[in-house]
Amino acid sequence: MSDDRPLLFFDSGVGGLSVLAPTRRLLPRAPIVYAADNGGFPYGTKSEAEIAARVPALLGRLVERYNPRLVVIACNTASTIALGAVRAALDLPVVGTVPAIKPAAEQSRTRAIGVLGTNATVRQPYVDDLSARFAGDCLVLRHGSARLVELAEAKLRGEPTAAADYAEVMAGLVDQPGGDRIDTVVLACTHFPLVEAELAAASPRPLAFVHGGDGIARRIAHLTEGQEWPQSPPPGIALFTAPFEVPAGLVAGLAAHGLEDIRFL
Missing domain, CATH: 3.40.50.1860 (Rossmann fold)
Known part of the structure; x- marks a missing residue:
């Protein structure tokens, strides 16, 4: 039996693609949901309190909707502030991104x-x-x-x-x-x-x-070692937290990373 549960990547924007790319090379059959919190972008200018409140709440909603096997916080700012709270709130592996x-x-x-x-x-x-x-x-x-x-x-x-x-x-x-x-x-x-x-x-x-992209990809592969993957995974999902008119250049950039199904939360 194949396991259709995806890997869930989370970032404030498109930066997490630098983590997704090496992960796809190691796990080419993994279903992917890539969530970009454009509604809260950018994180780097926000207060610690704002990020600490927003990230666990958003990830809770995303996990409930997509039932991932693993969550990757592909954002240094979110990881250094909210990783502990997210791990405490979610009953599944959570991989963070910290400065190398x-x-x-x-x-x-x-x-x-x-x-x-x-x-x-x-x-x-x-x-x-x-x-x-x-x-x-x-x-x-x-x-x-x-x-x-x-x-x-x-x-x-x-x-x-x-x-x-x-x-x-x-x-x-x-x-x-x-x-x-x-x-x-x-x-x-x-x-x-x-x-x-x-x-x-x-x-x-x-x-x-x-x-840290390559190291994070290896960590994801290690945590999912021995798990089943679908023979033909569906197109990757790019999910944005706020609706906007997606420019053609961004559509092409996402498609280059296997994210062809664009949705809004």
């Missing part, structure tokens, strides 16, 4: 790493804890950017974005005192791997960029 500070510290030769995230993520005590545990001998510099989230969303819609915008974001990180020592940058928002090439092109020197 440990692998960045492991590969940094200069012992200086940068963390690019949303404003909400970079100020979280969770990031302090990760830095202390895994990068205690490193200089860890942080920069929060709401603009970079918007750029990633625009790119997926097929809209042009300006190189100067990426250069400004990178300058916010590397122009800090000690920033000239950075050799490795953590992309601590799932949106940011979608514009990694643009960030690399805008960097003043070659830098290594690290994010």
Whole structure:
């Protein structure tokens, strides 16, 4: 008997596609529901209290509707603030997304790493804890950017974005005192791997960029090991929490990730 229960991915927008893509490579027969909370977008400028209240409530509704086998909070901001509450509320595995500070510290030769995230993520005590545990001998510099989230969303819609915008974001990180020592940058928002090439092109020197998408995909595969999958999964569902006129570029971008069935909550 095949098991038609989907994997449920959740993000404020399209950033979680950077986690979905490696997961689909490992589990090509997995049914997918990708939920984008455009009604609450962007998370990075919201207060911790707003996110802590909104995310568990939304995921509760989504789990009731789609009966997933597993939930992936494919959003660093939501994970660093609400992961514990979601796990306490749901009786199924919940995979979070946290800044890849440990692998960045492991590969940094200069012992200086940068963390690019949303404003909400970079100020979280969770990031302090990760830095202390895994990068205690490193200089860890942080920069929060709401603009970079918007750029990633625009790119997926097929809209042009300006190189100067990426250069400004990178300058916010590397122009800090000690920033000239950075050799490795953590992309601590799932949106940011979608514009990694643009960030690399805008960097003043070659830098290594690290994010957690592949590791999260391996974790999902491990948690579902031995489970049955449908022989021919249905088209992936892209679910938005607020209705809007979906532009053709976004339809194409979602379809490229196997999300051909667009719905609204």
